[in-house]
Amino acid sequence: MPEAQALFFVVILVLLSFYNVRVSGAQSTDPAEVNALRAIRSSLVDPMNHLHTWNSGDPCLANWAGIFCDAMSNDSYQHIRELQLLKLNLSGSLAPELGHLSHLKIFDVMWNKINGSIPKEMGNITTLKLLLVSGNQLSGSIPEEIGYLPNLDRLQIDQNQISGPIPKSFANLSSIKHFHMNNNSLSGQISPELSRLPLLLHFLMDNNNLTGYLPPELSEMPKLKILQLDNNNFSGSIPDSYGNMRPLLKLSLRNCSVKGTIPDLSGIPQLGYLDLSWNQLEGSIPTNKLSTNVTTIDLSHNFLNGTIPSNFSGLPNLQLLSLANNLLYGSVPSNLWDNITFGGNRSLVLDFQSNSLTTVPDAFDPPTNVTVLLHGNPACAYADRINIANFCQPQLVNKASGNTTRLTFNCSPCPADVDYEYNPSSPIPCFCAVPLGVDLRLKSPGISDFRPYIYDFEINLTSLLKLFVYQLYIDRYIWENGPRLNMHLRLFPSNSSLFNVTEILRLRRVLSGWEITLSDVFGPYELLNFTLGSYANEIHDRSSGISKGGIVGILMGVFAGVTALSVIFTVFIMRRRSRKGLSSERHSLSKFSIKIDGVKCFTFEEMALATDNFNSSTQVGQGGYGNVYKGILADGTVVAVKRAHEESLQGSKEFCTEIELLSRLHHRNLVSLIGYCDEQDEQMLVYEFMPNGTLRDHLSAKSVVPLNFSTRLHIALGAAKGILYLHTEADPPIFHRDIKASNILLDSKFIAKVADFGLSKLAPEQNIEGIFSGYVSTVVKGTPGYLDPEYFLTHKLTDRSDVYSLGVVFLELLTGMKPIAHGKNIVREASLACHSGKMFSIIDSRMGPYPPECIEQFVLLALRCCQDETDARPSMSEVVRELEIIWKMMPEAYITTPTEESIATSSDKVSKSVSKSSALRNPNSSSNVSTSDDVYSGMHTVSVTPR
Incomplete structure (x- = not known):
């Protein structure tokens, strides 16, 4: 104890000494930089008084507005690391003293009204990474000195009035990734030497006065993704070498006065956006296949001739193809949309206006998501006869906002x-x-x-x-x-x-x-x-610095820090002792190991052999507890082996107690624990393997074989029965707390089994009078979209919290949607559809035909489960009972054995048997889902305190 007290007071003295040096010192910021800031302030006009904190105190200690400091230096001063003055309505000019901020990394004065020129002294700031002056009224030329900044990553000078050429010194910017110099008055030739830039990603020079030829050498840039040079005045043609720019994603040369033919761009594997409109290009459109990533092709307002090539028909992501105002002739193609999957907001605009197209195929019938514009073509002279009048009206292509x-x-x-x-x-x-x-x-x-x-x-x-x-x-x-x-x-x-x-x-x-x-x-x-x-x-x-009472606060902070350090020191000592004890405990496992009926204790060697030494090829998922591997035991049994991360390890006594608890959970609709391993500083849980993955996998839009309604209802009933067992028959009862589609696994016969008890809590115990409290008070955990609103607000976890989450899963089964997608909440969307009489518009069309009366009852049950008020929800036993009633309502033609084969064929069976039934509905709604988590990705052990 005396030693601890001595340590305590030594730490106090050290911290107070440190405080005395930092607070009582004359100045914390480098004086040269303080003077520079004062000069910068005097050259700026601040009508809104945003920089009032610059009038007194020390920049770093008093937290001047927009000033961020860095104390990591070899001298005794702090240095200005960032100067952030974004959109403060500042005017005036930039002072040359900016060059004295020798440690500056970010200079940001975007979206102000600053005029004058960029000071050449900024070329002295060798640490500068971001030079951001966009959206001001700066003029003059770009200083050559900027081109010698070795760490400059981003130069944004766009939307100013800067003139003159691009400095040749820019070829020295070995760290530059972003040139954003659009919307200025830059002139002259683009220097071929810029091709030496090794890291440049974005070259945005549109809306300037650049002239001369397009340097073929730009194709040598190894990283260039965007080349955007619209609205300049180049001469000559587009270099053929631009077809070799393999990293390129976007090539935009709109209104650049270029001539000649379109080069072959099929060698750009990731090209997604091509705009060569409003030029003087001639010849035919190349027929080579473009990248399937292409969303936009605009070749309008040129002198292109020939026919519309068929290579445009294999572009699944195409949104706009504009060939308007050219000299194209022949037939209007009718297959350009064949490879596009329409749904939701997907659309395609085909603008062929003002050409010489003479023929429209007899079977010209584009989908409703496709807009075809043919005004100004000879084919429209026969529009009434061939029924294309609606395509022949003059229209402008407007982008949707x-x-x-x-x-x-x-x-x-x-x-x-x-x-x-x-x-x-x-x-x-x-x-x-x-x-x-x-x-x-x-x-x-x-x-x-x-x-x-x-x-x-x-x-x-x-x-x-x-x-x-x-x-x-x-x-x-x-x-x-x-x-x-x-x-x-x-x-x-x-x-x-x-x-x-x-x-x-x-x-x-x-x-x-x-x-x-x-x-x-x-x-x-x-x-x-x-x-x-x-x-x-x-x-x-x-950010206002040391205010009234600040000194007292600092002293209190010092003493709090001392106390914290003492606590940390004590905990450190205790942990060292504890780790020795834990290590000793883990190496004397036999002291705590017990025989548990039906649960096998595996050796580490058995687990390593089963998983090919935990080879990454056998890994099927991972979660907060550890990685999950597919394993094959010596007797041929396929299992899922969950291997704990080091930070998830428990003492053997606690681990064995947890195994005991898991071993009591036996139900057809719960994932079964087969065994465990606890040796060599390893802890593993061995579960039965679920070959058909998670429910979320099968609701995904990428699922090859969608689930029919019969199987979905069967899964819902199975999951509900598993959760009902946890609530009423498990010993002790358990609240799951993280029910979601990715925690419902499917065996080889598509029987649902609930998994992942990692967030589970034991149900409340009886009080002294034998009465249950009804809830467990707990920190809110779970998955967004599935959380019970009342639990979220009150932290009171009940059995009806699980009912809410399962109701969300029911809505997923019905709609195919995820709980939260595109800013929409599945519960609200379903409620709105029901209240407006459009219940069937949200049903997942991928499940095929279904009996509408069963769907209606299922939807209403799901929404009852998702009521905001806990008491308005049914109990889990009521949920199971109502699902069983819906199952009994099912016409025999719809009921199939839930196997993979039946899922693939049952829709045909139902369609044939009830094709004449007026009750049959087959909605045209589209699911809006994405790929689910990996199998077992969320499975955790039960983190509860046994009774």
């Missing part, structure tokens, strides 16, 4: 004290929260129609931002000249009404620092605005 419709279901008003609003994507209907506003613009998207890609964008952006999909809501989007896609987003907090300040600052840093890169199909983005709204004052307080 959108506002997302919000469904509120008569929600009560949100609190009015701050900017609360409903999160339309929340798993909890009518959930009020305060969002952040984000304005983004896709600067060079590789698509013409955003609608089919909305869900992909949501998944992409939220995964990069480390958010759940339901936290993102796309409020609106609109296409702008470029074409560029401007969108307003709302980011909502998760499991809470408010973001904390740390999370807000993280999100702003990630977006403004370009720490993420969107998928190639969306191209580069730019941050237009990050709106704090009601959070502004809190962020300001966080």
Whole structure:
């Protein structure tokens, strides 16, 4: 104890000494950089007084607005790492003293009104990575000195009035990945020396005054993905070498005055967007096959002749083919849409206006999702005779913009004290929260129609931002000249009404620092605005430096830190002792091992042999507990072996107790535990193997053999029976807490078996009077989209929480949709469809014919399970009983044995036997789902405390 006290006071003295040095010192920021900031401030005009914090104190200690510092240096000062002044309505000019910020990495003054020129002194900042001055009123030429910045990654000077040539020194920018210099007045020839740039991804130079020839050497850039040079005034032709730009995703040379013929571009394997419109191109369209990634081909307003080639018919992702205003002749092709799967918002525009096309095939009948424009062709002279008059009206191709419709279901008003609003994507209907506003613009998207890609964008952006999909809501989007896609987003907090300040600052840093890169199909983005709204004052307080009472707070923090260090030190010592004890315990396993009927204890060697030494080829999934392998035991039994990660290991006594609990769970609709292994610092659980994977796999749009209605109902009944067993017959009873389609596994006969008890909780015990409390108070865990709203809000877990989750699974079975997709919640969508009398419009058409009366009862049961109020939901026993009633209602023609063979043939059987029945429905709705998790990906052991 004396030693611990001595250590405690030593730590106090060290921290107080450190505090004294840092606080009482004259200045924390490098004086040269302080003077530079003051010069920068004096050259700027700040009508909104955003930079008022720059008037006093020290930049780093007082947290000047937009200043981010770095103390990692060899001297005793902090240094300015970032200068972030995005969209603050600043004007004035950029001071030459910027060059004194010798440690600066990010300089961002985008979307202000700053004029003057870019100071050549910025070429002195060798640490600079991001130079961002887009959207100002800067003029003059680009300083040659910028071309010698060794770490420059991104140069964004677009939407200014900058003139003069592209400096030849830019060929030295060995780290540059992004040249965004569009919408200026740059002139002269593109230097062939730029082909030496080893890492350049995006070359955006559209809307300038560039002249001269297109350098063939640009094809030598090893990484170039986007070459966008629209609206310049080049001479000569498109170099044939551009057909060898293998990394290229987008080639856009619209209105560039180029002549000659179109080169063969079939050697660009990933090409997705081609725009050569409004030029002087001649000759025929190349017949070589283009990449199947192509979404957009615009060759309009040229002098192309010949016929429309057939190579355009094999492009499954095509959204726009524009050949308008050329000299094409012959027949209008009728097979260009044959390889495209239409559904949802997928569409195709074929613009052949103002050519010399003379013939339309007799059977010309494009799908409703295809727009064909033929105005200005000789074929339209016979439009009435050949029934194509609707294709011969003059039209413009307009890109679809959108506002997302919000469904509120008569929600009560949100609190009015701050900017609360409903999160339309929340798993909890009518959930009020305060969002952040984000304005983004896709600067060079590789698509013409955003609608089919909305869900992909949501998944992409939220995964990069480390958010759940339901936290993102796309409020609106609109296409702008470029074409560029401007969108307003709302980011909502998760499991809470408010973001904390740390999370807000993280999100702003990630977006403004370009720490993420969107998928190639969306191209580069730019941050237009990050709106704090009601959070502004809190962020300001966080950034206002040492306020009144700050010294007391710091001292309290010091003592809290000392206490924490002492605790950490104590825990460290205890853990060392504990690890020795645990190691000793794990090496004396026999002390705790017990014989459990029906559960075999395997050796490590047996498990290694069964899984080919845990070869990656045998891995079938993974979860938070560990990896799952397909294994074959010595007797030929196929099993799933779950191997715990090191951090998931337990003491042998606890592990054996857990095995005992699992061994008591015996039901036809629960995944069975076969055995376990606990030796050599390894813990494994051995389950029966489920050859048909998860239910989610079979509801996926990529499922080769879709499930018919009979099989889906059979699966629902099996899953419900398994959960009913957990609630009422397991000893002790268990609440599952993570029921979802990927946790319902299917055996060789498609019998449903519930898996993954990793989040399970024991049901409440009786109190002293023999009465159950009815719920377990617990931290909210589970999967978004399946969470019981009342459990989410109150943290009270009941058996009806599992009923809610199973109701969501029922809706998945009925619709094929995922719980949350495209910003829509499956429960609300189903409720809206029922209330509006359009129940059958949401039914998954892939399951084939079905008896409508059974579907109707199944939908109503699912929605009862998903009621917001716990007491309004049926019990699990009622759910099982109602499913059995629906099963008995099924006409015999629909009932099939749920095997893989019957799934493939039952739809034909039903169609033939009831084809004349007026009751038969076959809706044309399309499922909107994506690939599920791997088999066993979520299976965990029961994390409960046994009685």
